[in-house]
Amino acid sequence: MKFLTGETEKNIKEIMGRYEDPKSALLPILHIVQRDYGYISEEAIGEISEILALPKIEIKSVFSFYTMLREKPAGKYHIQLCRNVVCYLNGGKELVDFLREKYELEPGSFTDNMKFSLSLVECIGQCEIAPAVQINDKFYGNLTPEKLKNILDKLE
Ligand code: FES
Structure with missing residues (x-):
């Protein structure tokens, strides 16, 4: 059974049409x-492998470069917490401990209600506001456990 249908399929075809080599449309x-x-x-x-005539392994290799791409379902709000040294030395580790203790949220898992999921990722380009997280498409920085709690509490 076909998986990519409807609007998704239509949008994929449209994107492919924009490139001379359709393989360039992978990302x-x-x-x-x-x-x-x-x-x-x-x-x-x-x-996607069939559509672009690209080996699956080549597609999967893209995931190691782009941490925003997910091979598994995520919560309604996906928290990507930077684990690089600048963030970790500025309180990132405390944020991980806080999420573990207060939300029972382990890296790579979900809260029971699927509201939040957590990944530890490489630098998200927000070092000047370390420690930083990305929640869906938005960045937050200069975080403490209290500030992170306030942000999470406001998400519906
Ligand atoms: S080291 Fe954390 S955002 Fe760059």
């Missing part, structure tokens, strides 16, 4: 699939 296609499905499943990777 935008991955973004479309993640936007529409919340993550990029094994089935989606298989279909």
Whole structure:
């Protein structure tokens, strides 16, 4: 059974038409699939592989460069917490401990209600406001456990 259908399929075809070599559309296609499905499943990777005539392994290698791409479902609010040295030395470790203790949120997991999920990621380019997190598409910095709690409490 086909997995990528409807608007997603239409948008993929449109994006491919913009490139001389359709393989160049890989990254935008991955973004479309993640936007529409919340993550990029094994089935989606298989279909993208067929559409672009690219080996699955080549598609999967893109995930190691772009930590915003997910191969697994995420919570409604996906928290990407920077684990690089600048953030960790400025309180990032305390943020991880806080999420673990107060939200029972382990890296790579979800809260029971699927509201939050957590990944520890490499530098998210916000070192000047370390420690920093990205929640969905938005960055937050100069965080303490209290500030992070305030942000999370305001998310519906
Ligand atoms: S080291 Fe954390 S954002 Fe760069």
